Each structure stands twice: as C-alpha cells, then as structure tokens.
Amino acid sequence: MNDITKTDTLIVGGGQAGIAMSEHLTRHGVPHQVLERDRIAERWRTARWDSLVANGPAWHDRFPGMEFPDMAPDGFVPKEQVAAYFEAYARKFEVPVRTGVEVTRVTANRGRPGFTVETSRGRIEAQRVVAATGAFQTPVIPAIAPQDPRLTQLHTADYRNPEQLPEGAVLVVGAGSSGTQVAAELNRAGRRVYLSVGPHHRPPRSYRGRDFCWWLGVLGEWDNEVRQPGSEHVTIAVTGARGGYTIDFRRLAHEGVTLVGRTDAFEAGVARFAPDLRANLDAGDANYLALLDGADAYVERNGLDLPPEPEARVIPSDPDCVTQPLAELDLAEAGISTIIWATGFSQDYGWLEVDAFDSDGRPDHQRGVSSEPGVYFLGLPWLSRRGSSFIWGVWHDAKHIADHIAKMRGYLAHYDAAELAQSAPADDETIPHAAPRPQRVS
Template sequence: MSESIDTLVVGAGQAGIAASAHLSRHAIPHLVLEKDRVAESWRTRRWDSLVANGPAWHDCFPGMRFPTSGPDAFPDKEEVATALETFAQTHSAPIRTGVDVKLLKRATGRSGFVVETSQGVFQAENVISATGAFQHPVFPSLIPESAGVVQMHSASYRNPDQLADGAVLVVGAGSSGGQIADELQRAGRKVYLCVGPHDRPPRAYRGRDYCWWLGVLGLWDIPAKAPGTEHVTISVSGARGGETVDFRWLAHRGMTLLGRASGYQDGRLLLDDDLRDNLAAGDANYLDMLAQADAYIAKFGLDLPEEPEAHLLPDDPVCVTDPIRELDLAEAGISTVLWATGYRQDFSWINLPDAFDATGAPLHQRGVSPEPGLYYLGLPWQSRRGSTFIWGVWHDAAYVADQIEIQRNYREYRPASA
C-alpha cells in the first residue's frame, strides 16, 4: 500500500512551513513529512543561550508572532520554535511528524516520484527538499585523538558547565564561534579563538539595525557571493539585546586570538600568520557598511542621529601585534577543542544522479531542479543573500510554489474539442 499526494515536502522547519503556506495559497494538495518535531533544529541542535541573529520585526513570516519578545528584541531559540509551530497550526499545515524519509527515486513509466519512508511509501508528482543547510557538522580531523583533549562540534555544545575544567580552544569565528567563545569567557574560562576570514557588520548604526540597512541598501538581494568569498563567515550577535562584534575587545578582556589552524605536530597546534589580515578584512567590511549607510542618509535627507564613535576601532592587543604561530595545547591548559566549523548538506536520500554536480551539490535555478518535479528550499544563496533566514526562505518558497502551480496548469491542460 502507498499514499498518493500531489506535492510532498520533506522537513518541517522554517523552509517546510513556508512551503506549506504557499502551496496552500495555490490550493495544491500536499503533505509535510518530518522525522522529529516541528522546528526541531531550533529546539535541540543549538546551544542553550542562542537567540535569533535578526530582530523579531525582521526575521519572521508575515503575520508571525513571537510570544514574549517585542519587535526589536532578539527571540531565544525556544520562542522562535514556538512561533514557527504556532504559525504552522494557524495555517493548518498538513504536517506528519515521526516520519523519516529514506529514499526518493523516479517513478517508472510516468511522471513523479516514489518516496520510501519509515512509515510506508508515497507517490508524489512533486517533491520539495526543505531539509535546509545544516544536516551534518563539519568536524576537521586536524587534531588526533591522541592529543588528550576533548573535541566537539558547536552543534553538540550547550553551555559552559558541560565542558571539563580548563581552557577552551574555539576554532571558527563566525556567529556561532564568536558567541560561544564570548559566553565561555564570561563564564570565567580562558579562551583561545581561531579567527579566519569574516565579515562583521555593525549590529546597529545611527538608530537602525543592520538588517534594516541591508534591506534599504539592496544587499539582502545580492544573488551570489563575490568570487573568493564563498567561505567567508559573518560574525554578528543578537546576544544581550544585540551587539557589534569586535574580536579585539574580546582580546582586551582576556581572550587570546589566533590565526587559522593549519596543522598539528607533537602536541602543538600550527597556526597561519593571517590573524591581522583577517581582522583588517573584517574592519573593511564594517567600515564599508558605515560609509554606505552615511551616503544613503545624505542622499535621501534622513533625520538619523550621527554616530562618530562607531568609526573608532580599538587598538590591536598583543596577540595581534605579536601573533602566536604554535600553540602547545598542554602548556596552555586546553582541555576542550570546540569546532565551530559549519555543516555540510546531505542529499544521499535523493537517488537522482543527474540532479547533482560532480561535487554532490544540487543543481538548481532558484530552487528549481533540472529534474522535473524536484525542488529545494533553505539552500544557502538559493536566490539571494537572505535565503537561509526565516524571512528569506518565505520569499523563496513563494517562487517554488508558483513554479509548481505553473507546471500543474500545463499538466492539466487539455485542447478544446474541434
């Protein structure tokens, strides 16, 4: 026995919920399958103190409400999950939880797909992969197990009390790595932080959050990263009401900044001599945003308060002027290495070789696969810079649902009789 449905959505996170709302707008019969709970990633796959990196007024679906936060606040992860679940209920999203999708393959002799799951087989004309961008942690094998330190990915980190006594080395200075390193230092830990290439926009400038600035400057809608910046992370924080990140301030409070980790030998972590360059590139990104904002204010005559102090950068700490090139883990008292090194996607359940390039990345145009009937949501830079944000996936889901409706109309067309 199998179930038949026009469109099957895999995943009930923000992407799957957005897909359902837009499919319902077109009255397209559909079903959303989720192996865990609705918005599970927000609930259990992030650290305890995580808050949204965008303010509530911006990082939401239309009509979405957060239970306790005001529009300018940064909701915590539980509040975000609750808001997503409530939105799905309000829109009567047909979600079936506890169903693990095992395999997607092309149906034989007809259009559509066969989808094998832990709860049986489904026949679907269309499938939307809404599993997002964060399936499997990237865990470098740089430091061997014999090094005598506990190694974990940021996906497994919950709070400082979880870690053994001793100093902590955090590798990766994107939003996750920077916020976790700051939390550990505030908890009294000695922290070493490897800082690679990064962007670090101002949290707010001249009375407007950076999400607003990216919007009015048209930067959310950039369709692709500039060449050579594909792996540059963004360091921004909504913690404690929202803060502009500057790693030098963390160093002045006791953190030791390091260049990128590049090797390991005889108990010593080998480090690139790129720390100053990486900080300078982050400064350039920060100052460029201020300059663009100032130009916009001047051009349109906005009455926004001047903020000259935002242009002042702190002095370089000793760890920047005299960078460490080798770190003896034992001598530094490091008991835990925390890898904030991102995630990789997993589409192994899709048995359609022509849907992927030579590296295994999905082929698509704004989420539309060259395999008829297959679609994606939640991919980084799927259509624009904001595609992995809650508000961004809403717009991508509208486009994908529109394409499904267009194809349905073609399939249902019958020539008028003579």
C-alpha cells in the first residue's frame, strides 16, 4: 500500500456502512479510500448462521441505487445474496475499497491538521476518518457464563446449524431476532430447547396485507430520534425466515420450546432465572397490539381499502411453562449439552486513539459527527433515528455525514483560495476557484 500515503477522507470498514459512505462522498467529489480488513460485507458471510435471511423485505432492506437481482420485492434475501449485493454495489459505484488491510491505530496530528493512520500495509495521512465498522464487532458472552468444560458454549455469531452442536438439549439465552430464530430452528430439528426471554418488542411480520416495515414507515416510527425511556435494553423479535412470520413466544412454546425468564446466574450446574417471564411476554404483547392499533387508526383516517385482520389480535393461551415458570434448571438433569448466547455485541474502537468518546467509552457524537473534529461514526443503532440499524437507514445516515464533510471542506477551501488570490503575482494569471473539484484517489 505504499502507493497510497495521503487521502482526504479515510473510511474504515467495507461493509454496508462503508459502501454507503463512499457513494455519498463520490457524489460530493471528495477524494477518499475505504479500508476493509477482510472482504466486502464479510460479516454477512462468516458471522451469521447458514439459514439467515434479511429481516426486512427486499424492497425495503436495500440502498436506493440498486435493487436485489432475482428477488421478489416482498421476499427475504439470504445472507450470501446480501453480501453479493454489496460487492456488486461497490463495483457499480466504483468504490475505492482496499480489502485485506487492517487499521491498527489512528491518532490526531499535532501542530498540523488531520490524522495519522497506521495499517497492516503502511501509514496513511488523512484529513478525516470515518469509523464505519458498525455495531456488531465483538460478540458478548456475559460474565455469568458457567465455567463447565462439559458444556459447549458459543455465541450466535459462531452458530451455523443444528448439526454443528453435540447431541442433547440446548439453552438459548436471549430472545431478540437472533436467539428466537435459532431456538425455532433447533426446535424444528428435533432438539429439546429452552429459551430465556427478556424484555422485547415483537412487531407483526405483516398486518392487513402490509409488512411491518411499511407500517413503521407510514406511522413515522422509523424517524423517531429518541428511544422511549426504559427501552434501552429492549430487543426486537422479528424474522424473515421461512417466508417471514410473526414471532409469538406462546405459540413457540406450544410447538415445544420451553420458555424461561431472564437468565440471572449459574451455580453448581444450576441455571437460575428471574421471575419475569410473564411480565416480559405481556409487555411484548402490548407492544404488538399497540402497532396494530396505530395501523387500524391510519387505515380509518386515510380511507384505505385494506381488509380487516381480527385474527391477528388473538393471543394464544398460556402454555404450562408460563403458568408454572421454572425458577431454576439443573443443566445435567435436563440433558443440556449446549448454551447458545444470543446476547449481542460490543463495540471495539481500541484502534481509534482520539478524543471522540464519553466517560463510559461510548462514541460521543451527534448524528455521527463526533466531538473530535474530523472523526465520524457510522453504522451504529440509533445513530440518528430508529431506522439507523437497517440497511436503508445506514445509507441516509451516510448522506448526512457526507454533507457535513463537504460543508467543512467548503469552509476550509474559502480562505485557502483567498490566500492564493492575494499572493497571485499578476492580474492576468489564473486564480484557482474557491472550491476546486477534488479528484478521486485511486
């Protein structure tokens, strides 16, 4: 990489966030480079289970500049096709991405503008740095995980399929989209499954003939800029698997999965659960029904010809595991050989040694513009709004950041041009334009 030593803006990460950022910078004529330590959209290939599909329909979970090929608009795209989509998008928009290059350190220059970037292929000087590595960086397995060599324990990032696991029952901890989908898959494969359910939202997959992504759009929910108080640790349970269906934990229990409350501790081979299972299910149901209420009101207010769906409001009866919830479970007696942790990810910005973090080590930013001038964050949930965690939301967040970068470059270019004009030796010599069109670094 010795042929690239300077660039205006360096984008770290070649997934959906980095690709979107490049597109918008190109539209502004901002020279930039994208560095990706693996392949484009690598996590879609290697940090997901085999049967994963996108949780939103193909018409929704994409960038505006290109549709998914060979997919029905209401279909759910398999993970390999999602990765291929971003590779094709990068080719279409001529994204200057370098793969196999890892950024190891970024520091702010002193006495001169910009940043020094250390990589596995040499040093780069950049005026701006966009951290586009996203939120799914380091799988989190809580400290309560039992230290028992007889158990196989893995994060959903390392789960691939039921055949991968040893014989025996499985405890899945976490009931967001990942944990719920994995638990359902294992149950269909004939495994005995226990699913630990914490606070969650569970929208309908579709209602009155429209996908929930559409309902959240027309109801303005995707544009919510602030989370509701108390919802910081609430996950969303939704799936596009098997053509897409509404997740209902009571129905899942009637199909054979044993529901338990939030996992609190492991002691001497016994898992202990909080007495919150019914409360978590009831809160999830309330969230579900509230969206149906909002949809019904929207239909009536706008006179839409969408057929009523009263059966969507039918909540299944409580299974035994809800009426008589387990407070604890002896793992050996239950035949549990595997624990799958669906407990999310943490962010890893150890390579970014700049003053862009709060006292808790979290990115300090406003809509991705950090407290360190010239440093930007992209690809984080709630970066600007609820929709930031979706593919299309990343694209719109990237546009805002690119606009900010172009605006800042305009300010800097103004006085640079003025100083050049004042030092011009003759009136008839050409004076550079105040904002010359940047050339792409290739």
